[in-house]
Amino acid sequence: MSRTPELSPLHLIPALRSHVWFASCSPEFQEALVDRSRVVHLRSGDRLFAKNENDEALCCVLSGALKLGSFNPDDESHLLSLYVEPYQWFGEIALIDQLPRSQDAVADGASSVLVASRSMLEPWLNKHPQHWRDVARLACLKLRVLVVMMEDNATLALEQKLARRLLMTSTNFAMNYPMSFKRHLRLPQEYLARMMGVSRQTINRALKVLAEQGVIAVRYADIELLDIPALVQRAGPVNSAFIDSLKAMGQSADRSMRQGQQDASRG
Numbered sequence: 680m681s682r683t684p685e686l687s688p689l690h691l692i693p694a695l696r697s698h699v700w701f702a703s704c705s706p707e708f709q710e711a712l713v714d715r716s717r718v719v720h721l722r723s724g725d726r727l728f729a730k731n732e733n734d735e736a737l738c739c740v741l742s743g744a745l746k747l748g749s750f751n752p753d754d755e756s757h758l759l760s761l762y763v764e765p766y767q768w769f770g771e772i773a774l775i776d777q778l779p780r781s782q783d784a785v786a787d788g789a790s791s792v793l794v795a796s797r798s799m800l801e802p803w804l805n806k807h808p809q810h811w812r813d814v815a816r817l818a819c820l821k822l823r824v825l826v827v828m829m830e831d832n833a834t835l836a837l838e839q840k841l842a843r844r845l846l847m848t849s850t851n852f853a854m855n856y857p858m859s860f861k862r863h864l865r866l867p868q869e870y871l872a873r874m875m876g877v878s879r880q881t882i883n884r885a886l887k888v889l890a891e892q893g894v895i896a897v898r899y900a901d902i903e904l905l906d907i908p909a910l911v912q913r914a915g916p917v918n919s920a921f922i923d924s925l926k927a928m929g930q931s932a933d934r935s936m937r938q939g940q941q942d943a944s945r946g
Contacts, residue, residue, distance in 0.1 A: 689710065689713055689714060691713055691741070691793065692709055692710070692713055694741075694765075694766060695709070695713065695739065695766055695793075696709075696856065696932075696936070697766050697855060697856055698739075698766045698767065698768060698851065698854055698855070698856060699854045699855070699856035699925070699928050699929055699932050700768060700813075700816065700817045700820060700854065700928065701739075701766070701768070702856045702932035702935060702936060703816070703856075703928050703929075703931035703932040703935055704810075704813045704935060705810075705813075705935055705938065706935065706938060706939040706942060707807075707810075708807075708810045708813055711800075711803050711807075711810075712737070712795055712800065713793070713795075715795055715799040715800050715803060716793050716794055716795040716799070716800075717793075717794055718741065718791055718792070718793055718794075719791065719792050719794050720789075720790075720791050721743070721745075721786035721789070721790045721791070721792065722786065722789060723786055723787065723788045723789060723790075724785065724786060725785070725786045726783060726784065726785050726786075727745060727784040727785070727786065727792055727794075728770075728780050728783070728784050729780065729783050730749060730779075730780055730781065730782050730783050731779045731780065732779060732780050733779050733780075734770075734773065734780055735773045735774050735777055735796065735797035736770055736773070736774065736794050736795055736796040736797060737768065737770050737771055737774050737794075737795045737800065737814070738768065738769055738770040738784075738792050738793065738794050738795070739766055739767065739768045739769075739792065739793040740763050740764055740765050740766065740767050740790065740791075740792055740793075741765055741766070741790075741791040741792060741793055742765060742789075742790060742791045743764075743765075743786060743787065743788050743789055743790025743791065744762060744763060744764045744786075744787045744788065744790060744865065745762075745763045745769075745784050745785060745786055745787060745790060745792070746759055746761075746762060746783075746784070746785045746786075746787050746870070747759070747760050747761040747762075747763060747769065747782050747783070747784050748760045748761070748782055748783060748873075749782055749783060750783045750785055757783075757873070758873065759870055759873035759874050760782060760874065761874065762787070762848075762866060762870050762874065764851070764865070766851075767851060767852070767854070768817060769784070770784075771814055771817045771818045771821075772818060774797055774800070774801075774814060775814060775815065775818060777797070816928070819924075820854070820924065820925075820928065821852075823920070823921050823924050824847075824852050824853070824921070826918075826921075827917065827918050827921050828847075830918065831843055832875075832876070835915075837875075837877065837881065837885055838885055838888065838889075838913065839913060839914060839915055840875065841875070841882070841885045841886070841889070842889075842910050842911075842913040842914040842915075843914045843915075843917075844871065844874070844875060845864065845895070845902065845904065845910060846860075846907075846910060846911065846914050848861075848864050848866055849861045849862070849864060849904055849907075853921075853925055854925075856929065856932050857929075858929070860904065860907050861904075862903055862904045862905075862907075863901055863902075863903050863904075864901065864902040864903075864904070865900060865901060866900070866901075866902055867900045868882050868883060868886065868897075886902070889910075889913075892909070893905060893906060893909075894906045894909045894910050894913070895910070
């Protein structure tokens with residue numbers, strides 16, 4: 680496998696602020712994190728890290744996409760848990776607990792990833808221990824997403840679960856900042872089926888129903904959201920505690936952005 684690293688330029692910061700967690704961190708931490716990172720370029724099929732590997736790094740997709748899950752190189756079978764796209768963060772658990780990776784991360788097409796290794800980031804965090812809380816906030820936010828998804832899988836019909844998953848994908852799991860919807864989802868139906876734990880035929884039928892209703896359009900490796908309000912209606916109300924946590928983090932992001940603007944004006 681060939682992985683080409685390069686120094687990470689600080690001009691990535693404005694784009695990274697499109698994720699609510701990063702935007703909610705202080706400008707000081709944002710700069711420290713990016714300054715201690717590198718950009719890794721991956722070819723399709725390259726592993727960023729492997730299950731059970733000691734790779735303690737916080738990562739963010741910059742371009743392309745990565746599949747997270749368990750992959751068998753012998754028969755190319757896999758269990759897909761998450762499909763991460765720009766600018767989604769992952770890897771914070773291994774950074775915190777320093778234990779081996781629990782899953783594989785494989786590039787789905789040519790991709791680039793921002794990688795902040797523990798050896799580079801931890802000394803700064805230990806000198807500024809208040810920012811360990813920022814790393815913990817990312818883990819907590821993603822845990823809240825996981826709880827919502829587990830509740831959905833246990834209680835909702837497939838059609839409602841599908842509507843919610845499409846909206847989650849469209850909004851970067853509700854972590855876009857400011858909140859926005861991506862209308863074109865680069866998400867093969869096979870991947871969607873694997874993440875939802877159903878067959879591809881089952882997902883195809885459910886997508887076809889939404890397409891016939893004019894809510895979406897389905898093409899190869901692309902799902903277009905034609906009627907987002909209708910999709911929101913089909914998704915139904917979301918866990919209020921999760922919504923409150925997103926609002927709180929959005930407010931933190933607003934404060935951080937104002938602080939950055941004030942610092943820039945004084946400079």
